[in-house]
Amino acid sequence: MIEERLESDLPEEDPVRKEEFKRIVWLQIYLPVILATIAVILLVILAIGFQYGTTSVWADALLMMLSLIVLTFGIIILGILVMSLYYIGRLNTAIKRPLLQGQEITDNLARQTRRLSDSTLRPFLAMSATKAAISQSLRSLASIFSREESGE
Numbered sequence: 001m002i003e004e005r006l007e008s009d010l011p012e013e014d015p016v017r018k019e020e021f022k023r024i025v026w027l028q029i030y031l032p033v034i035l036a037t038i039a040v041i042l043l044v045i046l047a048i049g050f051q052y053g054t055t056s057v058w059a060d061a062l063l064m065m066l067s068l069i070v071l072t073f074g075i076i077i078l079g080i081l082v083m084s085l086y087y088i089g090r091l092n093t094a095i096k097r098p099l100l101q102g103q104e105i106t107d108n109l110a111r112q113t114r115r116l117s118d119s120t121l122r123p124f125l126a127m128s129a130t131k132a133a134i135s136q137s138l139r140s141l142a143s144i145f146s147r148e149e150s151g152e
Contacts, residue, residue: 040062047058 043058043062047053
C-alpha cells in the first residue's frame with residue numbers, strides 16, 4: 001500500500017527535459033574530459049615525434065598544466081565560499097529578530113523551570129541542611145567530650 005502510494009507520487013519523466021539534461025551533461029562533463037585527454041595525447045605524440053626537450057622538461061610542463069587546473073578549481077571554490085559567507089551574513093541580519101524572540105522564549109522557559117525545580121527541592125534541601133547541622137553539632141560535642149577525657 002505504501003509502495004503503491006510512493007510510486008504514484010513520482011512525477012512522470014519528461015523526455016524533453018531528459019534530453020536537455022543529457023546534452024548539459026555531455027557539454028559540461030564529457031566534452032572537457034575528452035578534450036583534455038586528446039590534448040595530453042597530442043603533447044605526448046609531439047614529444048615523442050620531435051624529440052624536443054628532455055623528460056624532465058615535459059614533466060615540468062605537464063606539472064604546470066595540472067597546477068593551472070587545480071588553481072582554477074581553487075579559485076572557483078574560494079569564490080563559492082566568499083559568496084556563501086556574504087549570503088550567510090545577509091541571512092543573519094534578516095533573521096536576527098526571530099532568533100532573539102526565540103532566545104527570550106527559551107530563557108523564560110528556563111527561568112520558570114528553575115523556579116519550579118527550586119521550589120520542589122526546597123524541603124529536601126532544608127532537611128539536608130538540618131541533618132548536616134545536627135551531625136556537625138554532634139561531632140562538635142563528641143570532640144569536646146573527647147578532649148575533656150584526654151585532658152584529665
